[in-house]
Amino acid sequence: MDIQTLRERHPDHWMRATAIRALTLDAVAAANSGHSGMPMGMADVATVLFANHLKFDASAPRWPDRDRFILSAGHGSMLLYSLMYLTGYADMTLEQVKNFRQWGAITAGHPEYGHVSAAETTTGPLGQGISNAVGFAMAEESLRARWGAKVQDHYTYVIAGDGCLMEGVSQEAIGLAGKLQLSRLIVLWDDNGITIDGKVSLSDVTDQSARFAASGWDVFSCDGHDPEDIDRAITAAKASPRPAMIACKTHIAIGHAAQDTSKGHGALTDKAQLQAAKDGYGWPGGPFEVPADVKSWWEGVGAKGQTARADWETRLAALSPAKQAEFKRIFAGDAPAKLTATIRGVKKQAVEDLPKLATRAASEKVLAAVNPVMQETIGGSADLTGSNNTKTADLGVFSAEDRKGRYVYYGIREHGMAAAMNGLALHGGVRAYGGTFMCFTDYARPSMRLSALMGVPVVYVMTHDSIGLGEDGPTHQPVEHLAISRATPNTYVIRPADLVETAEAWEVALTTKTTPTVLALSRQNLPAVRKTHTNQNLVSKGAYVLAEATGKRQVILMATGSEVEIALKARDLLEAEGIGTRVVSMPCLELFAEQDAAYRRKVLPPGAVRVAIEAGVRFGWDAWLLGEGGKRDKADFVGMQGFGASAPAERLYAEFGITAEAAAAKAKALL
């Protein structure tokens, strides 16, 4: 690569793009860690994108109709931070850039949503950003169809690297975007031919353009260091009626001694090499110094979207006050005022009907009531619609033909679905929920973790939540998955026992603004256990006394979901023998942990024998059995010891000893 020629051909562009390279080199050197090569290689592409195409206003980072820019190759975080500093985002001071990767700085190693204002999503785990982007583009299409192009009308741009494209989740994203013809989605692939282990050719021979085209994308390519060629490709991609991928041929760590090598991927901190690179660039500034004319040009880029934003605000203000309020509500993530009454309506009807119902069917009943009053929901399933009970009659289907539809056939793509749900929610204006079997939490895990880390209030509708699914056998029977989600910080795992608890669970899930919810729902029918109405949302307390002991309380049975029925039967057995037994329903251990000590002690007072019943592993239960007033020689657990088996559900419960008789016997043995 002849740097000299690049400099001569486009001298102004060169210096502007090189500002990104210089800041990156300086920040990584100061941190003595990080990834230099990608921001250096993609600086030209980013410069053209931000200057000529991206609709943004550095003074209003969260303006709802901005174009979204997603750095899927999140290790190149200095690209984003440099762009923010140069264009004048208020939060990205030079001090922050200098404190790259240090305690207390917003300039984390990988861009963190909520830390820097221009990070649309947290990236770093590869493949996530490009897959989130599908959700962003879906949200834009949906809102544009339902609110009009006057208030929603933007593109979603992604910079993705080879790692993003090798991760399997990218295939799910590509397939989904291709089917949905998300024409406002444009992926800029940093085609530099280098991964950490060496050349891409060491592990892959995939023709990426052919691969994208096979799933219905339009594909383009450009010289990723030629601003005119980059501009031509982006212009063409914007005009394409399909999602577009632009292969940007670049040199990683361009102009540095490590150019075009895997070493260039990492931290380039050698002082002499760093200076040599800057000299080759013709860069005059010392560490963290940007020439005034270059900085000034960039600030103009940061300000050029102000007119578009003001125009947009004028258009929004022209809507009726009610519409304006609604638009602001959905972007604020607030539940509609009607939600409380709707949930109460379901609960009241439930205690009248006392239906014997699988909680997945209960969930459908709740959604049937909620979806009409909460138009911002977008539901879906990873090809298990009839099993997950996620589709209600009013939703319609979101497709290329009908952008107003609110149900998504995600296909057999649990991971892509979860990533898209994060994108839908992060875009704003949308509440996303999606279903699969609880066991396939495993497939969606990387995105579920990011929901929690980012604090995105998506709802995972996980049905078939135990051996209760029966004949499909151990590959489909979760035993460790409640524990997996519970071990994850900032995640509500709610396992309701009947229709009332399911309604309350959905109310929690739809009103929280910073926590994802995992709903664990049964395949099998369950009797109603909440038989009298109360306005109070008891699930929101995490645990509560469902049935009190008659006379002296000797035993407390704790259970969740489908096992609450078993606890109540065990209570009958014990009470019949004169053993006073309380049943505590514990639909959400995390919410219970959030209650004050007095409430927790009221529900789980010390003294009594404790037996917890859950058709999963014991792992994690000891906090409530032995802690919180419990005692190790007065506590036991009824659940699974290992994986399940293939047989009808009733047989499995009997064979694995998850029965009222077993629970009663364990309690008695401890008295």
Place this chain on the structure above:
Amino acid sequence: MDIQTLRERHPDHWMRATAIRALTLDAVAAANSGHSGMPMGMADVATVLFANHLKFDASAPRWPDRDRFILSAGHGSMLLYSLMYLTGYADMTLEQVKNFRQWGAITAGHPEYGHVSAAETTTGPLGQGISNAVGFAMAEESLRARWGAKVQDHYTYVIAGDGCLMEGVSQEAIGLAGKLQLSRLIVLWDDNGITIDGKVSLSDVTDQSARFAASGWDVFSCDGHDPEDIDRAITAAKASPRPAMIACKTHIAIGHAAQDTSKGHGALTDKAQLQAAKDGYGWPGGPFEVPADVKSWWEGVGAKGQTARADWETRLAALSPAKQAEFKRIFAGDAPAKLTATIRGVKKQAVEDLPKLATRAASEKVLAAVNPVMQETIGGSADLTGSNNTKTADLGVFSAEDRKGRYVYYGIREHGMAAAMNGLALHGGVRAYGGTFMCFTDYARPSMRLSALMGVPVVYVMTHDSIGLGEDGPTHQPVEHLAISRATPNTYVIRPADLVETAEAWEVALTTKTTPTVLALSRQNLPAVRKTHTNQNLVSKGAYVLAEATGKRQVILMATGSEVEIALKARDLLEAEGIGTRVVSMPCLELFAEQDAAYRRKVLPPGAVRVAIEAGVRFGWDAWLLGEGGKRDKADFVGMQGFGASAPAERLYAEFGITAEAAAAKAKALL
């Protein structure tokens, strides 16, 4: 589809294939659950494959040089069970077929490895079988190169459905197989255009042939109901110098009222429709009846491989006795006799050198000693070779050019790597290990669960196992991942503290035959804590007393991995104040739980204050803090409360309070 024409054109073939259809319909009807349509649709393809191509001997299901047949679309388990019954596998009695999906039967809803002799791998979670198959094909290439075609020379066939191809992991498998040019791998795609939610076109427009071709595969197609066309395509695929995919155009649930519909995917149990389908087939048999001539022909198919097997045994017997013994040893999964001495050698050297070393570097030292004496290892990394320290000098690189190499550049494909590792191990003759960052356990989870469920002794080398990785930040810092793996049944999670423990951990991992191991290894350097040599493998006990209290034991500090150093320092602080403190190193909680009560009590006697120190969440620790002789008001935990942050490691430990001072203070507060 004109059944009549199919019957007339190939009357013998029709009846043979229809035996599969009839058995499937009968078994699903008897179970009143299951998946009828796929075995019905793929019966013709399977019949041609088994009769004309598959090298197998029903009387010797585990013969090492058989062709492998993998039903990636595992819900179609009745296809496998029917083929086994028809061809005469001893374990697949008609009684078993009749007890499809019932308690105690081997005929589980999805094919379970270890239950039925012809299940090469457990399938059902979609995308796994095709990805395991890459490992099978790699194992064959590797063993053929190193042992010669006389003892290893076979194909790996896969039947995959649309679901398998939509799962992202399939892209990782396709990419890996294409790069490695695994020409003995042949995927038969059941191209029936139907998923559970409806037509494939509801959620996907991917041109699968173009997609496979983009990654270096040869692609073929055939009419999946025309035996001559099927035979032609398989013959061509076998001759291809690249991995081959055959698009088999089929009709799901062919000949049934539910043909070509999503209903046909599931359980077809309507009696009248079932009989109508059989009538249309011209099938004379009642439930579970197969005409004698048809059964006899199939038994001939099951026996036709006997000659090939006998010839193979003759060739094996011609090897030197030492080579024969070695071949048997590696296929039995037994460790070599030299392993014990090798591990001891590393341990002895370690206590002489007392190196300050990251445990990932310690792991490399162990592998450098082990790999030369254990030629059956095949290692690799998901593009983090230098970080995971998984490559030793002697291995060479497994590639299309060098099949003798034993190191795999898996690319940025954690999930595909884990699935391939399962395949490598299941093939036999190979011990597989592979590395990524501990946090990306998430990406590999679905395959890691199957390692545990199947009991496959692969080794996951998970480095960068805590906030100790530093600046890369919370996206890369595991906090819940130790808990996730520990919650999974049949999984050894080992977090060694220094080189000696790392050597012992590898010894456990390389000698177990039915349990996968997750090695959690530090990025940061750690001091030696085991300073005197003992032949005994203390890690194999799970936990042990590392430092005894001086005088009266008032405190027990429990720690794993990088936090053992902190526990020892906390002990110094406490002992300096006259507080007798024991330090228990607990590298593997699962192995400790397997010890007898007397040993466990010796290590963790009741009475003392207990503080556990681990740079992860507390979830799961209460079993050891409050149980096992512990007491709730005498126990505490030093670890993470939530996600990490981006900063240098030392700063993070200080800010999150994972320090000797904090541990000592917590212990003192409880005295």
